[in-house]
Amino acid sequence: MKKKLLFVCLGNICRSPSAEAVMNAYLRINQLDTEFECDSAGTGGWHAGHPADSRMQRHAIKRDYNLTSIARQFNPKNDFDEFDLIFGMDEQNVSDLKSFARNSDDLNKIKSMTAYCSRFVNYNSVPDPYYGGANGFELVLDILEDACEGLLKELT
Template identity: 55%
Template structure:
């Protein structure tokens, strides 16, 4: 497999996308694929630029063995669409905004939705847990683990 560069995107880059980044990095490490993937995350807004992931998401992720170490940054439409092979949004609103930011069909072809890789998810998008309680963060991690498993399978088949 040639090296693939993957960017996860959510609204503020403090809950879902940094968690997806950590989950995929953890799975890639366990499967011996860490040197085959470059994984990052970004947000569609700059509200939290330079901040670490939401403390609640860090706590829930840590219970599952994931360390959220990235700092929030906004998507750079010019650089990110050029650099990354796959840009993966967490929900339909993220996808619509990414499609708006993409310049040309080449860029649009790099956009995927996280749950597109999930074979047994009960939801069609990864909901934002920010305004909810603990169960929302656990649900997000459940969806991300299943989707990242599917993403790894996809990468092994198609790369």
Template identity: 60%
Template sequence: MKKQKVLFVCLGNICRSPSAEAVMKGIIDKNGSGHLFEIDSAGVIAAHEGEPADARMKRHAIKRGYQLTSISRPVVPSVDFDYFDWVVAMDDQNVRDLTGMAPDEAARHKIVKMTDYARHMGYDEVPDPYYGGDAGFELVLDLLEDACQGLYDHVSRK
């Protein structure tokens, strides 16, 4: 299998996508397949560019053994759509935003939604926990653990 490059994308790249990056890296490490993957995250907006992940999200992730170490950056369409094999959006608005940024049809075909790979949880989107409480951050991690495992299984079969 050729190295698979996956970019996780949410709105500001401080809650959901850095968490997806950390969860996916955890799954990859557990399976000893780090040499087969490159994982990154970005946001559709640049409002938090240069900032670490949200402190609340980090706190909940640490409880599960995940370290959110990435620094927020915006999607760079001229680079990211060419470089990454998979552009994984957290919700329908992210899909619409990414589709609008995509430079061509080939790039649009790289856009998928995170919950399309969920195996057990019946959600259509990974909800943004930013304005909610602890339960929202826990739900995000539950969804990401399920869907990242599904994505890993799918990509690993290619």
């Protein structure tokens, strides 16, 4: 049975779909895509049903990451049961996820994405690039590549 990973940000159009795409790419490269399954969600539902932000898609495609997921809102009733680990992109996401938790099992599944970084150790969150410029989108991908490398080591 596949281990299921869920990446969560605020609106599920920039950071969490990027984390999903980066992790999926790393899983494929390491021939682990048969052992893990990834998804993403947002704590809010404003963008539900929409594709990833076009700016985030442009930056991701330059690194050969394809953001194919469609935004959805985190569903505490299903997602805590469905997923083995749930990664918040920033401290507010982690806090929101913890507030949705029904019990200690749910709480134990919630992790901070940046906890797996080895190079971007001064970042306690993956910063939201939505209102910034191109550098913000590149920084998100840099941090997520670092975090996904660390997460992959942890999982294997």
